[in-house]
Amino acid sequence: MPDDEEEPPSLRWRTIIVGRQTLHVVTFIDRRRSNSQPGEFMFQAELEQLLFAQQPIGQTGAFYRLLQRAGQAGRALSLRRASVSQGLLSDAEFDELRGKLHSGFRVFTLVPMDAVEAALSTFGASESSDALLHALGFNRPPEWTVDAHDDESEQEGESEEDGEEEDEEMEDDDDEEEDDEEEEEGDDEEEDDDDNGEEGGSCGSANGIGGNDYPTTEEEDGPPVADDEPIASNQSAIEVTPTLEAQLTAFAQWRTSLINRNRKGKAVVGRTAIEDRRCILHFFAWLHHVKGVESPSFNLFASPHMGAVVQSFAEEKALSCKYSRVANLLGKLVSASRFTHAMLQTKTPNVIVDAGPVNQLIALHTQAMCEAREQAKFDAVKPPKAWLDWSACQCARLSAEQAVAACDAEAAVNEKLELVRDCSLLTLLTALPPDRVGVYRQLKLGSQLKIVGDTMQIDLSERGAHKTAAIFGPSRVTLTATVATRIRDLVDLDHLQHGECLFHGQERSSPLSPSAWTRLVQTTFKAYSGVALSPKDCRSSFVTWLKDGEHGDDTLRAAAQAMRHSSTMADSAAYDKHGTDRVVAAAVAAADAFANRFTL
Numbered sequence: 090m091p092d093d094e095e096e097p098p099s100l101r102w103r104t105i106i107v108g109r110q111t112l113h114v115v116t117f118i119d120r121r122r123s124n125s126q127p128g129e130f131m132f133q134a135e136l137e138q139l140l141f142a143q144q145p146i147g148q149t150g151a152f153y154r155l156l157q158r159a160g161q162a163g164r165a166l167s168l169r170r171a172s173v174s175q176g177l178l179s180d181a182e183f184d185e186l187r188g189k190l191h192s193g194f195r196v197f198t199l200v201p202m203d204a205v206e207a208a209l210s211t212f213g214a215s216e217s218s219d220a221l222l223h224a225l226g227f228n229r230p231p232e233w234t235v236d237a238h239d240d241e242s243e244q245e246g247e248s249e250e251d252g253e254e255e256d257e258e259m260e261d262d263d264d265e266e267e268d269d270e271e272e273e274e275g276d277d278e279e280e281d282d283d284d285n286g287e288e289g290g291s292c293g294s295a296n297g298i299g300g301n302d303y304p305t306t307e308e309e310d311g312p313p314v315a316d317d318e319p320i321a322s323n324q325s326a327i328e329v330t331p332t333l334e335a336q337l338t339a340f341a342q343w344r345t346s347l348i349n350r351n352r353k354g355k356a357v358v359g360r361t362a363i364e365d366r367r368c369i370l371h372f373f374a375w376l377h378h379v380k381g382v383e384s385p386s387f388n389l390f391a392s393p394h395m396g397a398v399v400q401s402f403a404e405e406k407a408l409s410c411k412y413s414r415v416a417n418l419l420g421k422l423v424s425a426s427r428f429t430h431a432m433l434q435t436k437t438p439n440v441i442v443d444a445g446p447v448n449q450l451i452a453l454h455t456q457a458m459c460e461a462r463e464q465a466k467f468d469a470v471k472p473p474k475a476w477l478d479w480s481a482c483q484c485a486r487l488s489a490e491q492a493v494a495a496c497d498a499e500a501a502v503n504e505k506l507e508l509v510r511d512c513s514l515l516t517l518l519t520a521l522p523p524d525r526v527g528v529y530r531q532l533k534l535g536s537q538l539k540i541v542g543d544t545m546q547i548d549l550s551e552r553g554a555h556k557t558a559a560i561f562g563p564s565r566v567t568l569t570a571t572v573a574t575r576i577r578d579l580v581d582l583d584h585l586q587h588g589e590c591l592f593h594g595q596e597r598s599s600p601l602s603p604s605a606w607t608r609l610v611q612t613t614f615k616a617y618s619g620v621a622l623s624p625k626d627c628r629s630s631f632v633t634w635l636k637d638g639e640h641g642d643d644t645l646r647a648a649a650q651a652m653r654h655s656s657t658m659a660d661s662a663a664y665d666k667h668g669t670d671r672v673v674a675a676a677v678a679a680a681d682a683f684a685n686r687f688t689l
Contacts, residue, residue: 105224133198159211161204368421390429396449412461419454479634485618513579535587
């Protein structure tokens with residue numbers, strides 16, 4: 090910095106609280122341009138941690154890509170010690186900025202406040218983005234028409250923990266649809282052979298779903314879908330027109346009806362159909378905002394260009410998500426494509442409908458599944474950074490119990506309720522074999538959670554009570570006295586009524602979204618152990634403890650049934666974090682003992 094230049098003013102700070110996270114806002118001069126005036130900036134790492142549940146704090150590139158999609162590329166200011174000699178800031182400012190974020194950071198990035206607002210608008214409605222907008226005093230973008238809880242799991246760049254949860258949810262879908270997939274593979278090959286004989290097979294002009302006309306392969310709903318169009322700056326939700334709503338309803342009925350002459354394979358449960366809808370609308374929103382399709386509908390699944398378009402969608406998603414998430418999304422699109430093909434074939438029985446789009450989507454889904462499994466092998470060999478062994482999980486529960494016991498009798502009701510909720514959550518996760526994510530997340534008093542005499546039960550005896558019910562059968566699990574007591578305390582203090590969720594947001598009768606549940610579990614473990622353990626890793630910790638101890642096969646089989654996963658999954662590196670060490674331990678010990686016989 091030139092000697093005759095005036096010493097920069099000291100930085101001015103303010104903080105905002107969003108949920109349980111404190112974020113810093115600094116007034117700073119961006120000296121990349123002359124005559125710049127002081128403006129407000131936020132740390133990119135803190136924004137990424139909030140919006141993408143990144144733990145521990147750091148930068149993965151998710152928020153950087155969000156800025157690019159928002160048309161704010163180049164606005165963020167990356168600072169390092171060398172920036173002092175470049176005249177961007179002083180030594181004192183660098184140390185003060187770094188100290189606010191983390192003393193170990195050598196490089197950090199500041200984002201101007203107007204770029205933050207644009208990025209939030211592009212990110213879309215979620216619990217965290219809504220709360221951040223409110224804390225900053227920004228107006229809610231008018232295009233945010235979808236409720237925050239419904240849209241959370243559709244956001245770009247989901248956290249690593251959410252990606253691991255998607256692995257488990259994908260496993261649920263695979264359990265239910267495995268027979269369906271195997272049965273249809275042969276049929277798809279037969280259809281492909283038929284199509285070769287009917288070159289350029291037409292869809293005809295038959296009536297489609299809900300009274301809509303399906304176009305021929307020459308007529309697409311909206312402008313042609315190019316594969317090289319630039320990424321749009323806004324991928325918020327799209328309006329569900331009456332036409333699209335009718336198609337979605339027909340698709341859900343096709344998927345869930347117990348018997349259907351136009352469908353190969355068994356029905357799925359209602360929760361899978363809900364996730365189908367969410368994923369398809371997410372894809373249609375991408376088609377609208379990225380590819381410029383005005384009114385996306387199921388008609389597009391009959392287009393010969395659909396394979397190229399879906400490949401482009403998958404490649405973009407893979408930049409910010411694990412392949413398990415990509416495969417999950419593609420699986421939903423495969424189902425939608427099969428549905429469209431089946432409806433067209435039913436309406437035009439004398440015309441061979443081109444199965445090329447279906448087969449291309451199946452190929453993409455298969456490849457994504459293979460990549461997901463390969464990715465999982467290398468991702469899961471060692472415990473994740475945010476990891477607790479089972480003993481540490483118990484210590485977290487004890488810390489929560491101590492906090493409840495130490496709570497003053499005259500403490501505010503909300504304060505005590507929060508402590509009791511934390512304690513109930515950790516007790517449920519650590520004093521029992523941790524059940525699947527969807528079971529605890531959706532517990533409702535009087536439905537899945539029942540009071541039976543002096544104790545309580547988790548009742549999954551109804552058909553469709555959980556996605557794996559068809560695999561593991563109906564179940565009623567009587568809670569231990571320890572768990573039941575804690576849950577009763579929460580029910581009484583929260584004044585829960587019949588039909589209300591044990592863990593809920595503002596809408597007491599609606600369960601938390603999958604990503605909101607993951608963040609709740611992570612923040613609760615973080616508060617009492619210092620580690621943001623995800624629900625899936627809590628299950629993994631229990632399995633690792635079982636495998637490490639002297640537990641017989643009967644106990645292991647019982648635990649697999651209680652947790653609703655296969656013994657293969659329990660043995661995999663995704664669950665058993667010490668498995669590889671344990672497998673080779675005997676050979677290593679034998680080699681070492683023999684080697685020690687040969688000494689100098």
